[in-house]
Amino acid sequence: MKVSTKGRYALQMMLDLAIYNTGEPISLKDIAKRQDISEKYLEQIISILNKAGYVRSIRGPQGGYFLSKSPQEYTVGMILRQTEGDLAPVACVGTENPGCEKIEECVTVKIWQKINDAVNDVIDNITLADLVEWQEEKANNYSI
């Protein structure tokens, strides 16, 4: 019942891109350094976000990545689903696998459905902009 590093790193990258956005592209090298994560591993993860159209890339020296849209247009759910896939606690209540043949007689499915709804309610109601705001609040608290 864990979110893997893939999803967590994806979130951290998107947040990094949102926070350090200056109009110039941000290189993976910088992100990897700031977030203290293997650059090579981040390559693979951001490639998913790139193909999903969540970031734009520029190659060559001084190249790097941007967010395609503004932070409030990305929910945590969007980012996690791209990288983690469905967050359903069991396959049968997810959108990816069509559910099992015992679905009608199965009682526990009601539990999984409730968990699924609760999780989705959380992740679909937090945007990248919220994270940026929280980050800034933390920064302020530290400087006081």
Next chain:
Amino acid sequence: MKVSTKGRYALQMMLDLAIYNTGEPISLKDIAKRQDISEKYLEQIISILNKAGYVRSIRGPQGGYFLSKSPQEYTVGMILRQTEGDLAPVACVGTENPGCEKIEECVTVKIWQKINDAVNDVIDNITLADLVEWQEEKANNYSI
């Protein structure tokens, strides 16, 4: 972000014990047959529940298992936590591992905390008695 078969089977077994309770011990063989799960695998799982004191066992012919307490005294959370461990989406918000060293500066932890709370709210407010009730409702609907 999945609940493994261990936790799901544990839940099904506890539910089976609750539903088919007649005062006589219920053998794993019967449960395995009804739930269509490998008996040998169920042995390992129920051993956890046994050590936790959630079921009582009787060895030998006509032996088997009982629930130690009445169904409304078990929450889904109790059962899942015994078998799955912590259901926290990341280790740092769980009760098992003490959290990482970046916890103070980390923003995403707020997300994981909210997910954790939401999941716990669901699983700690459903009892085995609820599942039994749902099961009976389903049975009635089918017979109509």
Next chain:
DNA sequence: ATAATTCATAGGAATGTGGTAGGAAATAAA
């Protein structure tokens, strides 16, 4: 005694996780 059951432990195939490695392609800067 016998047979049915739980209990304990070992093993193992398949899959997923969390990366590393190597190099090709693009491109800005020298």
Next chain:
DNA sequence: TTTATTTCCTACCACATTCCTATGAATTAT
């Protein structure tokens, strides 16, 4: 035009976890 920097692509791999199977011992009703 060369060089260095960056993204892009694919392959590989070690380790852990999951989901069992197998073997046999211990217990006990019949």
